Amino acid sequence: PYPYFAEMREKAPIYYDAKLQAHVLSRYEDVSFVLKNHALFSSTKIRVAGKLQEERASVQELGSVSNLVTTDPPMHTRMRGLVSRAFTPKQISAMEPRVRELSRALIAEMASRSEFDFMEGLASPLPVTIISEMLGVDTSRRGDFKRWSDTLIQSSSATLQSGKASEQVERSAREMLTYMQEVAEARRREPRGDLISLLVQETDGVAALTPPEVNSFTVLLLIAGNETTTNLLGNTLNALIRHPEAYEWLRREPSAASCSAVCEETLRYDSPVIGLFRRTTQEVEVSGGKLPADSSVLVLLASANHDPRKFPDPERFDPRRDTNGLMSFGHGIHFCLGAPLTRLEAPVALQELMERAPRLGFAPRQPEAIDYGGSFFLRGPRSLWLQ
Ligand code: HEM
Numbered sequence: 001p002y003p004y005f006a007e008m009r010e011k012a013p014i015y016y017d018a019k020l021q022a023h024v025l026s027r028y029e030d031v032s033f034v035l036k037n038h039a040l041f042s043s044t045k046i047r048v049a050g051k052l053q054e055e056r057a058s059v060q061e062l063g064s065v066s067n068l069v070t071t072d073p074p075m076h077t078r079m080r081g082l083v084s085r086a087f088t089p090k091q092i093s094a095m096e097p098r099v100r101e102l103s104r105a106l107i108a109e110m111a112s113r114s115e116f117d118f119m120e121g122l123a124s125p126l127p128v129t130i131i132s133e134m135l136g137v138d139t140s141r142r143g144d145f146k147r148w149s150d151t152l153i154q155s156s157s158a159t160l161q162s163g164k165a166s167e168q169v170e171r172s173a174r175e176m177l178t179y180m181q182e183v184a185e186a187r188r189r190e191p192r193g194d195l196i197s198l199l200v201q202e203t204d205g206v207a208a209l210t211p212p213e214v215n216s217f218t219v220l221l222l223i224a225g226n227e228t229t230t231n232l233l234g235n236t237l238n239a240l241i242r243h244p245e246a247y248e249w250l251r252r253e254p255s256a257a258s259c260s261a262v263c264e265e266t267l268r269y270d271s272p273v274i275g276l277f278r279r280t281t282q283e284v285e286v287s288g289g290k291l292p293a294d295s296s297v298l299v300l301l302a303s304a305n306h307d308p309r310k311f312p313d314p315e316r317f318d319p320r321r322d323t324n325g326l327m328s329f330g331h332g333i334h335f336c337l338g339a340p341l342t343r344l345e346a347p348v349a350l351q352e353l354m355e356r357a358p359r360l361g362f363a364p365r366q367p368e369a370i371d372y373g374g375s376f377f378l379r380g381p382r383s384l385w386l387q
Helices: 003-011 028-036 057-064 075-087 089-093 096-111 118-123 125-135 139-162 167-189 195-200 211-242 244-252 256-269 339-356
Strands: 014-017 022-025 275-280 284-286 289-291 296-300
Touching: 022 028, 028 275, 028 284, 028 296, 075 089, 075 195, 075 211, 089 339, 096 118, 096 125, 096 339, 118 125, 118 211, 125 139, 125 195, 125 211, 125 339, 139 167, 139 211, 167 195, 167 211, 195 211, 211 244, 211 256, 211 339, 244 256, 256 339
Parallel strands: 022 296
Antiparallel strands: 014 022, 275 296, 284 289
16 A cells, blocks of 8 residues: 555665654664664654644643653553553453444444445444443443544544644543543542553552543543554455455455454554654664664654565465564554454454455445545544445
8 A cells, every 4th residue: 555665665764754854764674673672762752743732721631641652661661560450361351242242233233224334333433432441431421432532533633733622622631531530539439340440549569540640541542542443443344345355265264363364464454553753862773874863763664564575575465474573563662552452352343244244345435545534644544435
């Protein structure tokens, strides 16, 4: 999907983008080097195309606290230790029955129509519902939670572009802050088995997150965890429909392993996150060139995943290939915390879909060119009309 990345890898492995004011790295080896060396490439003070001038109080409050992705050790080590207690393999695999049940219900509802928007019917509601259940949002507030989270997610790209959040975003941020504070307070007094309880309690000598950290982490989960998984599901269906041979292979043997293989290859082939920013802490040498100290670096995960030095014949979509080492979840200390959850959710949803609707194709109203919504960093269809 990225012909210009191939040209960058060959002709300009370090490319200075004046608009982004960043050095862009596109080779697998360089991307891996940057992400592995967090002491040379910091995650703090990363700058995204200009300055975010945020005037609205609640949006500012939500964005102001350092969260996991924007910290370096030792702060990162402490926070990661705290929150990773909620993402152990055991906890994630225990969620499988619920993910399956919810996928099945959403698919039944969606597939009862002659044509449907896959994004609205399954790809978007599945991750947000699972996250809200994990957090421990009350059943009666899940509709609100979905609305707040949709608004915040939609606004995150728009806010980055315009530097301003809308009135509606401010209202959602305020409502969500108030609600999450209430929940955190209630769980501090009376813990339950949910994620918020875990974050606000001291356990095994590990201190609790402070109230602003809880809020900031919740928003991070929504923004980092929902749209990405939604994109992956959308990209998977899009890839399958456009590669009938792979779709047929999956139909012949729709096992859990085959569904996982298809999702892994989609992660590589059509990465939901295109790139990540870092900031150099000193002058560094990469791929035959030098990066100045204190400069912004953009590593292209999507390009690393298409580097023929790592993945032979990279433009071929092939679920049988070895996808080990794919960069879609990042690499090193910030490696995606939610990867095991996504690796459960996406294949289970795909397997349920193969059971109920194994022969999907584009509906006539789906335009040939997918609308990716214009985001520079995230890639997934805004809508995907299937039948
Ligand atoms: C970090 C991608 C799903 C939570 C990351 C990073 C990437 C990524 C590339 C690294 C950021 C960096 O190094 O600066 C993805 C993709 C997903 C996905 C492609 C789905 C297809 C999720 C889910 C959750 C989640 C479902 C949570 C439920 C996080 C968190 C971090 C993170 C908390 C920060 C980790 C840290 O800084 O230590 N993700 N993610 N992600 N992701 Fe994901």
